[in-house]
Amino acid sequence: MQKNKQMISHLSRRAGFGSTPYEIDELSKLEYENVVEKYLNIENVPEVDILELYRYHPMTERPVLIGQSQFWWLYHMVNTKRPLEEKIALFWHQVFATGESKVESPFDLVKQIQLFKKHGLGNFKTLLIEISKNPAMLFWLDNNENHKRAPNENWGRELLELFSMGATNYTEKDVFEASRAFSGWTMYDRLPQQPWGPYLWDFKFDPDDHDYSKKTFLGHTAKLNGEDIIEIILQQPATANFIARHIYNFFVADEPQVPAWPTEPPNDKYAIKKIQENLIKYNWEIKPTLRELFNSEYFKGSLFKKVKNPAEVVAGTLKLTKNLNGPHPGWVEMQNIPGFMGQNLFDPPSVEGWHTGKEWINSGAFMTRVNFISDQITNVKLQGVKNIFDHIIKNLNNPSPQEVVTQCLETLGGVQVEQKTFDELVHHTESISPVICSNKPQMEIHISSILSLIVGTREYQFC
Secondary structure (H helix, E strand, O other), rough: OOHHHHHHHHHHHOOOOOOOOOHHHHHOOOOHHHHHHHHOOOOOOOOOOOHHHEEEEHOOOOOOOOOHHHHHHHHHHHHHHOOHHHHHHHHHHHHHHHHHHHHHHHHHHHHHHHHHHHHHEEEHHHHHHHOOOOOHHHHHOHHHHHHOOOOOOHHHHHHHOOOOOOOOOOOOHHHHHHHHHHOOOOOOOOOOOOOOOOOOOOOOOHHHHHOOEEEEEEEEEEEHHHHHHHEEEEEEEEHHHHHHHHHHHOOOOOOOOOHHHOOOOOOOHHHHHHHHHHHHHHHHHHHHHHHHHHHHHHHHOOOOOEEEEHHHHHHHHHHOOOOOOOOOOOOOOOOOHHOOOOOOOOOOOOOOOOOHHHHHHHHHHHHHHHHHHHHHEEEEHHHHHHEEEEHHEEEEEEEOOHHHHHHHHOOOOOOOHHHHHHHHHHHHHHHHHOOOOOHHHHHHHHHHHHHHHOOOOOOHEEE
């Protein structure tokens, strides 16, 4: 695969959910750096046209069931023209994991995802302040139960351990003092859920329930409030290192699981140090930090070093095959597929989020992945699949078994497979070579069988 096209395919998987082969062809007419800018500069790009979605499924406009919110987001992931906006929201959903299992308000969780879309590429300080006021988060981590005379440490602890600094970089005293500083950060009482689901919560600061006394946090003593705590957190080198490692783990290459970070060193200390330095250099602005990342050599050298998470598998496959562009029987059922693979959107297993990397793969999840992708990629009725066939056939100069396999791999995004896998694919192709060029319908049938084998390989699970 031509180098520029290979890098653009790589970028499309990491900064979005992949692209169709013809989209990659068009983007490849630009320099790589200009494509990076197209992903980053989304302000003037129109948002998803969701009127058709609301027409056929009006409850997705204000969901009362988790499935409705899941379909709303999956529809956006597949159809957006601002893919990094959805991808950064997925990133922060992993970091600030908040679950429907406790919150029981799908629309409030949708509002949280919209918060991530709005501020996810902006300033991390602003994002921390906004998530600290987010009603779903306040309820999820019990800050509505954090009172002046009865502090609740849940939010204060997770803010330090999982959302900013990482474990071992603070004391129990710091947790207690941070919690006191956030006392009175609560929300208005929720009205009953029936009959149309709960009314949206609104943030409320209760001055009568806030502790205005002096606090000592990470060596700073004053009458600190929540915003002061966040300001002090952002002054700590540990915070930049922790967020940099999260960014690397999501956008570059798989790291050990978050609980192991205090004891297991990063796989690429240089890359994480550069991300850390850029966060400080750009005063915690995420967009310029990602610009540096996407243009870096360590990013360009990270092809297929990340296991796709289930949202990437499902959204990327549906985008490739164009199977979520408009209404058809069963399209709403797509909302369940990421959960079947181990990533139930809007309902992570804990505040720690999902374990990533190779832990996405077990025997059941792997079979679910392969069956789903294979069913989609071999459905010749789908326009995206027809486009894949056309792209492969159009670019076949010499329809030898090796060339056919190579072209199939390139059309699926420049998939890189081991020599043993390639040889097995060629062997399969050789077994059908007597009819591979006989006519277009026959050719599509045999190409379909090759694609089905490719998506079932170990290598295809990486992005």
